[in-house]
Amino acid sequence: MEKSILHNEDMRKNILITGAAKRIGATCARLLHEQGCNILVHFNTSRVEAESLCAELNQKRPDSAALFQCDLLNMQALETLAETAAEHWGGVDTLINNASAFYPTPFADVTEQHWEDLLGSNLKTPFFLSKALADKLKLRQGCIINIVDIHAERGLPGHSVYSIAKAGLVAMTKILAKELGPEIRVNAVAPGAMLWPEKGLSDHEKTEILQRVPLGRCGSPDDIAKAVLYLIKDADYVTGQVITVDGGRTLFY
Numbered sequence: 001m002e003k004s005i006l007h008n009e010d011m012r013k014n015i016l017i018t019g020a021a022k023r024i025g026a027t028c029a030r031l032l033h034e035q036g037c038n039i040l041v042h043f044n045t046s047r048v049e050a051e052s053l054c055a056e057l058n059q060k061r062p063d064s065a066a067l068f069q070c071d072l073l074n075m076q077a078l079e080t081l082a083e084t085a086a087e088h089w090g091g092v093d094t095l096i097n098n099a100s101a102f103y104p105t106p107f108a109d110v111t112e113q114h115w116e117d118l119l120g121s122n123l124k125t126p127f128f129l130s131k132a133l134a135d136k137l138k139l140r141q142g143c144i145i146n147i148v149d150i151h152a153e154r155g156l157p158g159h160s161v162y163s164i165a166k167a168g169l170v171a172m173t174k175i176l177a178k179e180l181g182p183e184i185r186v187n188a189v190a191p192g193a194m195l196w197p198e199k200g201l202s203d204h205e206k207t208e209i210l211q212r213v214p215l216g217r218c219g220s221p222d223d224i225a226k227a228v229l230y231l232i233k234d235a236d237y238v239t240g241q242v243i244t245v246d247g248g249r250t251l252f253y
Helices: 023-034 047-060 075-088 112-139 160-180 203-210 221-233
Strands: 014-017 038-043 065-069 094-097 143-147 185-191 242-245
Touching (some): 014 023, 038 047, 038 075, 065 075, 075 112, 094 112, 112 160, 143 160, 143 221, 160 185
Parallel strands (some): 014 094, 185 242
16 A cells, blocks of 8 residues: 555544445555544444454554444434544544445345345435534535445346445435535545455356456455545545546446
């Protein structure tokens, strides 16, 4: 990971990352922390990983990371998270809506619970957390970054509900950029093949996916973290946009 992207003194920001305990969320937390940011580490069930990450960051710079447990599908708990996070270091500069549920939902087998879970974690939660923090973000000319998905555009077969939810998050990115500007910028990052799902893909399926990637390889969570860093630090005139980080996969979808 490159450590010379910018000088640390340029990035004295308080950043709330949902689902920050592992994978892309944890990678974003580490890179932004290296750049001088304070990190509000949200988790739901991944306590061990979240505590380890928080301890790691605080060892490098005392009182630079704080831990927040919350089931974001609980609206009362979500409101409490927003209030607590905003008070911790006197305000929030950036909200990164990263927490996400992902699993297959064959159309014939979709239940209302699948719908509530996947739309809840991927769309409802980012919307209402953005709403809860909007006034605080406006005070600091802050920004919101949504982690979406390349499948928001064309859909992933067998994952209809997830694809619908991420498409909604893209739409949310664009409308909130209109409604919250000029004080708050709202953008999104759409990963392609980065980290394989923890369950569900065979080696053959992985090979087929990579054959449709012009760069011929998987990306890295670092690639997403660097795009997030750009949107926070160097994109003062960018809002309502989706940065696709997919090695060119969507060129041959």
